[in-house]
Amino acid sequence: MSTPRAPRTDAEIPAYLAxxxxxxxxxxxxxxxxDRLMERIWSFFDEGEHHYGTAWPIHYRTSTxxxxxxxxxxxxxxxxxLTYAHKAGMVASLNAWCADFAERHPQVLRxxxxxxxxxxxxxxxxxxxDGLQLVKVHVSVSDLAPDDDLLGGSWELLAAARIPVVIHAGSGPRVVGRSAAHTGPEAVGRLLATHPDLTLVVAHLGLPEYAAFADLxxxxxxxxxxxxxxxxxxxERLAPMPPAHVGRLGELRERVVLGSDFPNIPYPYAHQLQALDRWGLGADWLRDVLWHNGQRLLAERVAPG
Incomplete structure (x- = not known):
């Protein structure tokens, strides 16, 4: 099957998938x-020119x-x-909110x-x-070391349960004035040396350390x-990917999953699909990345017993 034309608008996405x-x-x-945390995050992006050196308008700034x-x-x-804590004492309330949100909206993952x-x-x-299905860790916002001893027991449990952990560990996109003490592939490498069975999903392809995270x-x-x-x-303006890296992503086809950062993106969702399509890796690669790989990861969860 040939690759269909990439969607130009969100309205064209269903036909593209079909x-x-x-x-x-x-x-x-x-x-x-x-809601209060989302408003604070959107306020941060409103000052994108200060934080990132470029405007970052939220495309989907709408109600829940x-x-x-x-x-x-x-x-x-x-x-x-996905949500994340930026200081101690937040996790319990955030996780309770996540559980309640999933309970009220059956389509939402726990x-x-x-x-x-x-x-x-x-x-x-x-x-x-309680049925946890997916975890988010944001190394730079939380300013945490992935291999911190206080997380060791959590990693053991998540590895045994095969629950995917989406981890933003790359040092980009860089924020002016924000500590990057624990970002980068080295800290994640230390974590994996101790917990090699963790199901980690490295956000943003690990940008800008694309190659080093692919090595992991x-x-x-x-x-x-x-x-x-x-x-x-x-x-591509903030952290361009080396053109040669596209071929490597083709070779890693079964280990690449779709991510978007919805709603905090400065363009329509369809543009993410256009970006993946123009790498020219073919319809089979797109099918795995857009659907099969993510579904497989979510299905591998081991129920507690």
Missing amino acids: ALGLPGLADLHVHFHP QERLDTLAAIGVHRVPA CATLYPEPGMTEQVRAAID VERYPRVHLDTTMAGTDFM
Whole structure:
């Protein structure tokens, strides 16, 4: 089957997926937060020129229900609600919010986050017992070391349960004045040396350390990359991907999953699909990345027993 023309608008996405023979999109990098936190995050992006050196307008700055409806319309039927803590004492309330949000919206995956603080292992165990499906860790925003001893028990539990952890660990996109003490492939490499069975999904292909994070994918069989913002016109201005790296992503086909960063993107969702399509890796690669790989990761969860 030849590759159909990439969608130019969100309205064209369903037809594009149908032409590929896909029932939808398995996007593992979608954000929902409690309203007050979401407003604070959007306010941060409103000052994009200060933080990133370029404007960062939020394309989907709409109500929670409108965002859920948008995702349903374009084919994201199992919706992550990724959130993250930026200081100690936030995780319990965020994870409780995630559980309640998933309970109220059956299409939403049960998500949680981590932070290096006492009692984290017990919180993660409780979340797993409650049906946890996906975890988000943001190394730079949380300013945490992935291999912090206070997270060791949590990693053991998540590895055993085969629950995917979307980890933003690359040092980009760079924020003026924000610490990058723990970002980069070295810290993740130390984590994996101790917990090699972790199901990690490295956000944004690990940009700008594309090659080094791909090395970790080749070294550890349960490490994956997500496509969040990669190859888009916007991100190519901030952290361009070396052209030769496209071929490597073709070779890593089974270990690349779709990510978007919806709703906090400065362009329509369709543009992410255009960016992936123009790499020219073919219809089979697109089918795996847009659907099969993400679905497989979510299906591998081991129920507690």
